[in-house]
Amino acid sequence: MSRILIVExxxxxxxQYAYDLRRLGDHTTLEAASVAEAIDVLASHPVDCVILDLEMPGADGFQLLRSLQERGPEVPVIVYTGTGSYERCVRAVKLGAYGFLDKAEPMERVLQEVASALERHSLRREVATLRRRLDTESALIGESPPMAALRETIARLAPIPSPVLIVGESGTGKELVARDLHAQGGRADGSFHAVNCAALPEGLVESELFGHERGAFTGADRTRPGAFERASGGTLLLDEIGEMPPAAQAKLLRVLEEERTTRVGGGRPIPVDARVLAATNRDLDHEVAEGRFREDLLFRLNVHVVLVPPLRDRLDDLPALIAHFLGSIAARFGERPRAMSREAITRLAANEWRRNNVRELRNVVERMVIATRDETIGEDAVPAEYAGRSAGRGGLPTRGSLKERKAAAERRIVREALDRNDWHVTRTAEELGLADHASLSKIMKRLGLRRT
Ligand SMILES: Nc1ncnc2c1ncn2[C@@H]1O[C@H](COP(=O)(O)OP(=O)(O)OP(=O)(O)O)[C@@H](O)[C@H]1O
Ligand SMILES: [Mg+2]
Structure with a gap:
């Protein structure tokens, strides 16, 4: 049952309208004899739908539509006209009316129009709510201790205006982190703009970032604003900053210091009003040592650093990530999401994911979805190159520093002991010759080991 306001x-x-709407449509009704009265009623009562006569002496229906439009489309309006003028109806729809009727139309049509306006309005509201939720909710999946720490860092750094350097191996989610820093900061209403410094030809990096004036170089046939200008009021992510050519590095440093840019080819300085984030999978200290990256620029950028942990340090997140990807892949394929067996997940968890981390996992899950039609995707679907190193059959990493390899070995030893003891912590501590339950718990926490 809805509350309908009739303005006539x-x-x-x-x-008559009110009577029919109550009787046939099971609605409650309110009435207004003029635009002024309607505005009063709308201000003092919740109304689900308005039926509005376009022709009234004094202020007409168009004026009410205009004033409703200024307040935002809070309530759907259906207009009707006695003149049968199609052109007037079109004008009303442009002003935000949901539908239009002719005075001569039967009551059934009126009810239909009301029902459809109410439905469309509630869908519109739902879409707006979902969109808001999508915008504010982080896409970062994972509850492991390293992910919890990452979330904390993001929450701490989001509100401050200084640059942030996001460092992590390829495919670990650096771009998602950047989007979260933007969405949780004070510039969420502004736009998020990402420039991939590695994808641009050397000669175009500067004009892409800082813009160019017409005639600045061959092919610059018109003035074009740069990424800094376009991200104004929002956030600019300089992705793969380690690949930025030296000349652009020098100019970027100046821009960050002076907080203004000039387009290539001159022109007046333009104040910078963008939050600057930079991301890289390179070791920038090493790049500085090799003379490929400016030290002064690094010092500007690395006041605040977010380290995005590699997937192998948070294998506890695997089940949640896999479930997430099973859902998104199914949606993309237009299928119902399927599950993955525990054994298959355990096999996947025995990998290091060094090449591309979470992106690599997503690709493997997609291959597995295609490999089998089974309702539960099992071990058989694990691609051969990921199935080899199942837990307990050697397969320690053959790359990485001694420290990394020791950590991997330690994690494997503890995980296997836990598996043997059915994750009974005291019994496992005994097997490993540790003092007590607490000392093993501490080690498990350090290694990010939790029962999945
Ligand atoms: N924690 C996570 N939760 C959900 N999805 C993730 C997570 N981390 C990464 N992804 C997904 O993995 C893919 C790679 O992430 P992203 O592009 O952010 O990585 P990156 O670190 O920027 O990689 P690159 O160094 O190659 O640019 C994306 O599809 C992203 O949605
Ligand atoms: Mg990236």
Missing amino acids: DVAAMRE
Whole structure:
């Protein structure tokens, strides 16, 4: 049951509409004889839908539509006209009316129009709510201790205006982190703009970042604003900053210091009003040592650093990530999401994911979805190159520093002991010759080991 407001200057007409809407449509009704009255009613009562006469003496229906439009489309309006003028109806729809009727139309049509306006309005509201939720909710999946720490860092750094350097191996989610820093900061209403410094030809990096004036170089046939200008009021992510050519590095440093840019080819300085984030999978200290990256620029950028942990340090997140990807892949394929067996997940968890981390996992899950039609995707679907190193059959990493390899070995030893003891912590501590439950718990926490 909905509450409908009828705005019509002719009392008999108004009352007839109200009577029919109550009787046939099971709605409750309110009535207004003029635009002024309608505005009063709308201000003092919740109304689900308005039926509005376009022709009234004094202020007409168009004026009410205009004033409703200024307040935002809070309530759907259906207009009707006695003149049968199609052109007037089109004008009303442009002003935000949901539908239009002719005074001569039967009551069934009126009810239909009301029902459809109510439905469309509620869908519109739902879409707006979902969109808001999508915008504010982080896409970062994972509850492991390293991910919890990452979330904390993001929450701490999001509100401050200084640059942030996001460092992590390829495919670990650096771009998602950047989007979260933007969405949780004070510039969420502004746009998020990402420039991939590695994808641009050397000669175009500067004009892409800082813009160019017409005629600045061959091919610059018109003035073009740069990424800094376009991200104004929002956030600019300089992705793969380690690949930025030296000349652009020098100019970027100046821009960050002076907080203004000039387009290539001159022109007046333009104040910078963008939050600057930079991301890289390179070791920038090493790049500085090799003379490929400016030290002064690094010092500007690395005041605040976010380290995005590699997937192998948070294998506890694997089940949640896999479930997430099973859902998104199924949606993309237009299928119902399927599950993955525990054994298959355990096999996947025995990998290091060094090449591309979470992106690599997503690709493997997609291959597995295609490999089998089974309702539960099992071990058989694990691609051969990921199935080899199942837990307990050697397969320690053959790359990485001694420290990394020791950590991997330690994690494997503890995980296997836990598996043997059915994750009974005291019994496992005994097997490993540790003092007590607490000392093993501490080690498990350090290694990010939790029962999945
Ligand atoms: N924690 C996570 N939760 C959900 N999805 C993730 C997570 N981390 C990464 N992804 C997904 O993995 C893919 C790679 O992430 P992203 O592009 O952010 O990585 P990156 O670190 O920027 O990689 P590159 O160094 O190659 O640019 C994306 O599809 C992203 O949605
Ligand atoms: Mg990236």
